Amino acid sequence: MAQKTAPDSTRRSERSRRAIYDAALALVGEVGYGKMTIEAIAARAGVGKQTIYRWWPSKSAVLLDAFLDLAEQANAQLSEEAGLAEPATDIPDTGDLEADLKYVLRATVDEMTDPKFDAPARALAAEGVVNQELGTEFVERLLEPQLQHYVKRLRRSQDRGEIAAHVDPRIALELWTGPLAQRWMQRTGPLTHAYADTLVEYALYGIAPR
Amino acid sequence: MAQKTAPDSTRRSERSRRAIYDAALALVGEVGYGKMTIEAIAARAGVGKQTIYRWWPSKSAVLLDAFLDLAEQANAQLSEEAGLAEPATDIPDTGDLEADLKYVLRATVDEMTDPKFDAPARALAAEGVVNQELGTEFVERLLEPQLQHYVKRLRRSQDRGEIAAHVDPRIALELWTGPLAQRWMQRTGPLTHAYADTLVEYALYGIAPR
Amino acid sequence: MAQKTAPDSTRRSERSRRAIYDAALALVGEVGYGKMTIEAIAARAGVGKQTIYRWWPSKSAVLLDAFLDLAEQANAQLSEEAGLAEPATDIPDTGDLEADLKYVLRATVDEMTDPKFDAPARALAAEGVVNQELGTEFVERLLEPQLQHYVKRLRRSQDRGEIAAHVDPRIALELWTGPLAQRWMQRTGPLTHAYADTLVEYALYGIAPR
Amino acid sequence: MAQKTAPDSTRRSERSRRAIYDAALALVGEVGYGKMTIEAIAARAGVGKQTIYRWWPSKSAVLLDAFLDLAEQANAQLSEEAGLAEPATDIPDTGDLEADLKYVLRATVDEMTDPKFDAPARALAAEGVVNQELGTEFVERLLEPQLQHYVKRLRRSQDRGEIAAHVDPRIALELWTGPLAQRWMQRTGPLTHAYADTLVEYALYGIAPR
DNA sequence: CTGTAATCGAGACGGTACGTCACGTCTTTAC
DNA sequence: GTAAAGACGTGACGTACCGTCTCGATTACAG
Structure with missing residues (x-):
């Protein structure tokens, strides 16, 4: 053609x-x-x-x-x-998974709050919701590569027995990226370091009594 | 004036x-x-x-x-x-929290997949990302009322000791609504009943080994 | 349609x-x-x-x-x-055809020289040369009605025997309007009262010796 | 410079x-x-x-x-x-001015009707109406040289007494080229051999009764 | 039951931006 | 150095909608 x-x-x-x-x-x-x-x-x-x-x-x-x-x-x-x-984008591995995740998530919160990124990122996210093609590209070229860093990091922890064997890391990471994304996109609540910490805790240990 | x-x-x-x-x-x-x-x-x-x-x-x-x-x-x-x-929008309370959440989440997945709702909902969600005023109204009039049903239901479980006392229900519910919203809006993965079930399990019991 | x-x-x-x-x-x-x-x-x-x-x-x-x-x-x-x-557009009829024609033709020369008319008239004439539709409308709505005044005037003279019986007035008038139009459009020579007078004389009596 | x-x-x-x-x-x-x-x-x-x-x-x-x-x-x-x-562009001189003019004018009519010439000639003529510079060049390089052939031919006739002594050949020729040009450019009437003949007759002998 | 005032369908208006086309200039590569 | 090729800044094209406005026609309440 x-x-x-x-x-x-x-x-x-x-x-x-x-x-x-x-x-x-x-x-x-x-x-x-x-x-x-x-x-x-x-x-x-x-x-x-x-x-x-x-x-x-x-x-x-x-x-x-x-x-x-x-x-x-x-x-x-x-x-x-x-x-x-x-490139310095890998997630740190100090041996303390909870601390490492909190560290990275706080940085993500800071980035989401940075006005330099906020406006164009929102615009693209919004357009991606409605425009499949752009949305897919946005995810493939920007979001998914970042998420894969979590996958790698989680798998390492899993090998060490810090995460249950049956858990799928690709789904697990959504326990914190999902809520963060939702609060950022839909403004359903404030985006703070404390919130990020809470998410990590709930995700790691569950909300049911141990 | x-x-x-x-x-x-x-x-x-x-x-x-x-x-x-x-x-x-x-x-x-x-x-x-x-x-x-x-x-x-x-x-x-x-x-x-x-x-x-x-x-x-x-x-x-x-x-x-x-x-x-x-x-x-x-x-x-x-x-x-x-x-x-x-109105039939309350979350069921059969005494089995996991089952109740899975039931409701599967229904949510079905709705998100229904083409009749999909187009206008996406349009509004997208506009809301970029237009603060509309976004706020969308959340206040539609989304938050639905989320409050979870809060109510979770609090009941918490009173019965099925959820740890220190847990904030308003944050807890985001462990599953967040990921679902993200998959729907950003198309980062398929929206299936199995996925909904997995989210409930991870959220309740955590991903760390018990 | x-x-x-x-x-x-x-x-x-x-x-x-x-x-x-x-x-x-x-x-x-x-x-x-x-x-x-x-x-x-x-x-x-x-x-x-x-x-x-x-x-x-x-x-x-x-x-x-x-x-x-x-x-x-x-x-x-x-x-x-x-x-x-x-409307005062009729051609005068004083009984002296030659004088009447010269009078009108001099006025035409003046108009063709008037800058207020010149620019738009040229533009339209030019466009009409190349654009059949516009040209036709230009002629039908503006030029031909003016030419018909000559026809009327000439016919009156013809009835009185001042113009040879075999002459077609619609063609005769072109003996002076044609040259004038050409000098105006193609700038093949100056547009003066003297020129107008000469045209009338040549047209009436011919260029062959009498 | x-x-x-x-x-x-x-x-x-x-x-x-x-x-x-x-x-x-x-x-x-x-x-x-x-x-x-x-x-x-x-x-x-x-x-x-x-x-x-x-x-x-x-x-x-x-x-x-x-x-x-x-x-x-x-x-x-x-x-x-x-x-x-x-070059064969001179106007014939058979001794019969009327016949010679009709012959040439009929050829001119044919050329004006030839579609191969028509489109570009119209375009140039139109542009020349509005664009003084181009118009002048068009006349000087193409039109005037052709008109000068008439001047030469008319002068020869004038020397022989076939045209009145007081007549200016450069003006006289416009009695037929002007009408022809007008009919071609402004489409005020059909361009035929008969029309060309009539123009020659009117121009030579005038429209007043002899 | 009838006046009267507001809403209605319709669409012309002054505008802004669209996405395309061609202008005339400039730069690159090949001959 | 000329040529083919075509990207560039510029600006007009003709179209689509914007949000405002004016115009009867319709409609529903108040006298």
Whole structure:
């Protein structure tokens, strides 16, 4: 099937791409996703509209790429600060599962609260709820890779007998990521460190009396 | 301060209101929230645009009312089928907490899977992620009342010693509603009865070895 | 065949129509037909683009109506100045055909030179050369009615024996309107009173020796 | 003053030039002048856009050159058919002015009707009405040289006393070229041999009774 | 039972943004 | 250095809806 003669990506303007990302992220923060227009992105980036339409099919796709780029950069910076060559996203393993999970979950809460991430992340999450394609990509490229860090970490604990053998780690991790996600997306309650700690405790030991 | 001469709701056309709800729900299913326009709702409902603008401030508000109406009707019908006068939304209390939770959670999974509810509910959930005001109203009028049924039920179990005394029921219920919501909204995994059962088990007894 | 549900002309805004005419005529004079855009007309008239597209199919159609309106007004004003109820466009009949023709032709030259008429008239004439539909309408609604005044006048002279019996007045009049039109449109020579006079003389008596 | 580093015409690609002419003439016939775009000419000619912009300042200039080239070729072919070395554009002089004029005018009518010439000629004529520069060039390079053939021919007749001494040939010729041009450009009437004949007769002997 | 005031369907209005097209310039690679 | 190719910033296109407005026609209450 003939594509509409796909553009030649080797000749793509890097400077335009960056300017578009910056403009999109700035705008989604300033006016919100609904009122962010492609024309405004183009104007702010000092770029022709066609340059956006040439490389992305929709404004959600632009924002997704911009956000992924942002996440990547933030990650790279984090690793650098830690003086590491490899990405620093692994979940720590001090031998104390409860402490490790609380540590990571508190960091997640902090990130969810950071206004720099909040606006674009909400916009993408919202769009993903309604737009299957974008939602899938968002999950596959951003969310699931992060969740897999939990899977790895839980499996290590399971090998050591710190988690019951019958437990499926991929489901277990949802005991805390699910509630956190819900509070963030639906604002059903405050997102605090204490809340994160409680979730970890309930999840590890259950709510039935021991 | 003078309101914009608020309309007189006693003279409101009931037939128009119903037609607008029907049109909105039909359209959100057919073309999706983003492409649903007020003009299309008006045209389909055989109604002037002003009749919509007179009574609702935005298309999300129309859809919210339409959906609440739908939920109400569905509820009423359910109660009627059960031959009850009062609404049938309470969580059963057979004395077996695990069984009761699994029963209700399976029903929730079924509802989330029902295409009649799926499209408008997703649209509203998505809009709520990004639009604080609508999100809050959605939660307050629809979600939180349902969650409170869990609180009531859990408290009863707690009084009987079936749940540890230190547990906060309002947080505990998120151990299963959170994961369910996340799978539904972000499509991070399949929504099945087996999954619902697993969530209840993990939540009750924890994932650490007993 | 279903029209695209033609708009209701009884509800048309007269103020907008006038503003659009004024803007179109002003713009064609200032920037020329080629660079006159519908957006600019709309902006200058303080009108939405759709209001133009609702009532006219193209920018040439707008200009045609604007110009016809202008011609009508100019005509009405002329009649009024002369204190007449009927339109003053008839060709005089003093009994001296040569003098009458020269008089009218000189007036035509003056009009063709008047910058107020020149720009829009050129634009329409040009568009009509290339666009059959517009050209036909331009001729039928503006040019031919004026030519018919010559026909009437010539026929009267012919009845009196001042013009040879075998002559077809509709063709005869082209002996002077044709050259004038050509000099105006193609700029093949200057448009002066002397030139007009010469045309009348050559046409009446021929260029062969008598 | 530095020209924009004028291109070196000795290295110009003849094949591209020809292809551009062909493409321009074909397109003006197929889609009309207004919808003929430089991009389309380039694409059809298998030529880069810059190759057009390097050698011509505007699309009207391209078409003008293309049309002049066409006219030249047609002329050369005509001469060749007649077995002549020199160009065959002079007006015949059989001694019978009326007959000679009718002969040439009938040929002009035929040419104006030939669809191969019609589309580009109209486009250029139209553009010339509105664009002084192009109009002047069109007249100087194409129209006026043809009119001068009449001047020469008329002067010869005048020397022989077949035309009144006081007549200005340059004006006289407009008695038939003007009407013809008008009928062609403004479509004010049919273009036939009979019409051409009538024009010649009226012009020679006048419309007043002799 | 009839006036009268508000709601109703309809849709024109001034706008904003859409996604596309072509402009004329510029850069890259091949000849 | 010219050529084909095509990405770029720019700006107009014609369309779709926005939310406001004005217009009769309908409707339901108050006199």
